[in-house]
Amino acid sequence: MVYETGDIAWMLVSAALVLIMTPAVGFFYGGMLRKNSMLSILGQTIIIMGIATIVWVTFGFSLAFGPDTAGLIGSFDFAFLHGIGIGNSPPDLSYFPTTIPPLLYMMFQGMFAIITAALIIGGIAERMKLRTVVLFMAIWITLIYPLVAHWVWGGGWIHQLGALDFAGGTVVHISAGAATLAAALVIGKRMSAQRGEVDQPHNIPFVVLGGALLWLGWFGFNGGSALGANDVAVNAFVTTQIAAATAGVSWGLISYLHLGRTSVMGMITGAVVGLVAITPAAGFVDVFGALAIGAVSPIFSYAAIHLRKRMGFDDALDVWACHGVGGTVGAVATGLLATSAVNDAIPDGLLYGGSIDLLGIQLFAVIVVWAFVFAATYAIMWTITKVIPDWRMTREEERIGPDIVQHGESAYS
Secondary structure, X not given: OOOOHHHHHHHHHHHHHHHHHHHHHHHHXXXXXXXXXXXXXXXXXXXXXXXXXXXHHHHHHHHHHOOOEOOOEOOOOOHHHOOOOOOOOOOOOOOOOOOOOHXXXXXXXXXXXXXXXXXXXXXXXXXXXXXXXXXXXXXXXXXXXXXXXXXXXXXXXXXHHOOOOOOOHHHHHHHHXXXXXXXXXXXXXXXXXXXXXXXXXXXXXXXXXXXXXXXXXXHHXXXXXXXXXXXXXXXXXXXXXXXXXXXXXHHHHHHHHHHOOOOHHHHHHHHHHHHHHHOOOOOOOOHHHHHHHHHHHHHHHHHHHHHHHHXXXXXXXXXXXXXXXXXXXHHHHHHHHOOOOOOOOOOOOHHHOOOOHHHHHXXXXXXHHHHHHHHHHHHHHHHHHHHOOOOEOOHHHHHXXXXXXXXXXXXXX
């Protein structure tokens, strides 16, 4: 099999860019927490990189992208990477690219499984013992992520309906947001939140550093989802930058109008929300679409953060509001703003002369993924809390902080 060397080079770089997003999440999240939780978050990202990779190469990829079984799940045909190693031609499946080796496609998709799981830890921070986090993540990556990835990307039933998700608005961000909401409701509040205290971020420069690295990695996240060095990749690269930049400005403006000041942490958070929202649309929308998504998405996420405060559940770092709501906005906007002028493989969205059918399919896909991931995650976390003794840190352990209690180390001497 002769592959395109340019496509291979771009996909290798893209896979590496997506991987760097996981430790970037550690800095982004860690800076928002207390100083005695910094190493805990970084450590969890490292653990997730290990667990998710092992699950992915053994059977996760096969369940997500193996030959379809009734539209619901893949198969074990590619377990332990059987049939997709060096020397193997791409399988005769429509969603496999033909210009890069299947082994590279597997690894690129594996980076998405890693980052999705890593996003969830922001909502459950500072409460669970490390062994509980490890168990939860291992189960979640095994049972939930491959199913959703297969439904949307791997030839499953949502894919067959014609739903569009360029780089993971539903598969990654809605999944992470729904899982975080469910887990946070099950495990309850941190001790400080129970007392009505609001923990302040201990290191905003780390938040900005993590956000900047996420921004950089997102060019591989979205640009690489074109699965080659082509016009669609260029469009995804450009729309990613436009949406992130616009959303950062939009969040700063919203903050100024609401509070009379512009928060640095708010602006980088806004940029991340824009990156989340453009993810499902990056290869399907034009410049106007990217500007619209970047401008509007922070409004919904900003409102969701304040709704969460009124509702009282403890999503420590607002993963639900930023990723769940942001991904929802992007997925729905795709039904409005998609254009075949950018990607001739798709129908036009409603605002570009298309029918309402695509918007309806997008809404349906969003509702299904939200409902399934929330219910499944709630069941998993509820079971863990009932079966595993001492799954949560004690009050004293929470006071001391997970860095010392769980790792015996401190981020700052």
